[in-house]
Amino acid sequence: MYEAKLITYPRTGSRYIGDDVFAQVPDLIQKITPNPIFGKYAKDLLNQPLNKRSVNVAKVTDHHALLPTGQTPANLPADQQAIYDMIVGRMLEAFSPECLKELTKITIESGSLFITNGTVIQSAGWRAVFNETEESAEEENTLLPKVVAGDQLPVTVKNLLEKQTKPKPFYNEASLLKAMETAGKEIEDEELRQAMKETGLGTPATRANIIETLIKRQYIVREKKNLIPSSTGLAVYSLVKDKTIAQAELTGLWEKRLEQIRTGASVSEFKAEIREFAKSITAELLETGNNISSVLQIAEQEGKITCPLCKKGAIRFNEKSAGCSEYKAGCKFVIWRTIAEKKLSDSQIKNLIEKGKTGTIKGFKSKAGKSFEAALTWADNKVEFVFENVKK
Numbered sequence: 001m002y003e004a005k006l007i008t009y010p011r012t013g014s015r016y017i018g019d020d021v022f023a024q025v026p027d028l029i030q031k032i033t034p035n036p037i038f039g040k041y042a043k044d045l046l047n048q049p050l051n052k053r054s055v056n057v058a059k060v061t062d063h064h065a066l067l068p069t070g071q072t073p074a075n076l077p078a079d080q081q082a083i084y085d086m087i088v089g090r091m092l093e094a095f096s097p098e099c100l101k102e103l104t105k106i107t108i109e110s111g112s113l114f115i116t117n118g119t120v121i122q123s124a125g126w127r128a129v130f131n132e133t134e135e136s137a138e139e140e141n142t143l144l145p146k147v148v149a150g151d152q153l154p155v156t157v158k159n160l161l162e163k164q165t166k167p168k169p170f171y172n173e174a175s176l177l178k179a180m181e182t183a184g185k186e187i188e189d190e191e192l193r194q195a196m197k198e199t200g201l202g203t204p205a206t207r208a209n210i211i212e213t214l215i216k217r218q219y220i221v222r223e224k225k226n227l228i229p230s231s232t233g234l235a236v237y238s239l240v241k242d243k244t245i246a247q248a249e250l251t252g253l254w255e256k257r258l259e260q261i262r263t264g265a266s267v268s269e270f271k272a273e274i275r276e277f278a279k280s281i282t283a284e285l286l287e288t289g290n291n292i293s294s295v296l297q298i299a300e301q302e303g304k305i306t307c308p309l310c311k312k313g314a315i316r317f318n319e320k321s322a323g324c325s326e327y328k329a330g331c332k333f334v335i336w337r338t339i340a341e342k343k344l345s346d347s348q349i350k351n352l353i354e355k356g357k358t359g360t361i362k363g364f365k366s367k368a369g370k371s372f373e374a375a376l377t378w379a380d381n382k383v384e385f386v387f388e389n390v391k392k
Contacts, residue, residue: 001080006073007087009063011205013181017064018057025050025095031070038088041129050095051126067091089129096126104144110155118144170226173211180207183248192252201251228325231316238319239288245281308353309333309381315353322349335383339376340364352378360388 001007017025032042054065068088076084100123108114121127147153171179184196202210211227214220219233229237240246257270305315310333313326324333335352337344342363344352351358362373364385374385 001073001076001084004071004073005069006071006084008067008069010066011203012061012063012066013204014059014061014063015065016054016056016059017067018060019055021064021067022050022052022055025091028068028070029092029095031072032068032088032092034072035088037085038092038129041092045092045096048097051097052095054094065094092129093126096129097123099123099125099127106144106147108153116144120144170228172225172227173208176211176227177207180210184252187249187252189249189252191256192249196248196252196255201248223325231314234316234318240285243281243284243288244277245285305350305353307331307333308378317346317349322353333381335378339383340366344376348376352376352383357386 002010026046029042029046033039033046035042066087068084068091073081073084099121102120102122104118104120106116106118108116169175180202181200183201184193187193187196201207211220214233215222215227218230219236220227221230222228244250257265257273261267261270307313307315307324307326310324310326310329310331313324313329313331313333315322315333316325319337321337322335324331327333335344335349337349342361342365344361348358348361356378358376360373360375362371364372364374366372374387377384377386
């Protein structure tokens, strides 16, 4: 679409435009008025002041935010048309009025304290571009009655709900791209966090390629929509996770130093730092390389262990357990790595799965704190102790 001059340069991380580009926006919106999806909204938008929240030349990077050019597309393939509509719709949202909501909080005292919150959209504003309904705009929207402080209300229904928090889901490609874009937000150091705020990991042009490279090297695999680490990927991760080169803060540190250079810091000092850094990480990784072949060998074996319970999935090893790759499909196979305060090795778990039994293992501790040794068996999806050569 860029080559067909339908959109501006797409490889940009900026979400802002400058005042010079903003001056052309009314004309762009005018050219959208014949659009069958957005035409009516575009006409209405031209009759009111445009919102300038996305106009800030200081936040424009090498290229400004993505915009349609005003050229009318003809006979686009369905996938291109869908993306073109997203770009046009987002532009209209960016220059639309704010969405106004009424937020209500009701506190009820009845022996215990109960609190409920509700939201009602008063003016849809930018949400009207894609005709979002109240329900889709606010998943947890609760319509609350009009009440006055001090009202006495009868309790008509009461229920006790028991719920559990869910573990975080696997990344899919969209959520991983978003996580890479905002990777700096969890860094504790305020300066580094600010340095990474507008960068993240990779660039808009390289993030998708980074994911494809990980898949090509078999560090991660696609399972339906999810991206799952392979046993090889987990093995490599276990080796490098604590190394300097694997820290997201490194990107923030370089961004910070480059900003300092922009404001007058020494370039030669930065070059010297980079040379020393290259030496240190090379030495660190060469040292790691001594262990990598054995770790990858174990990883290769892991991928070949078929789940003994469902007979379909592969056993995946992680820091806390060994479990079946089909657990989302309902397979409940799992062996916890730590049993009676003893952490099992990969080979011990492998023997337990493939042979149904381990040799005698030392270092278990009873609830009373006494050390003991025992073999482990696996049967009926349970791990049990077997005490061999124990005197009565």
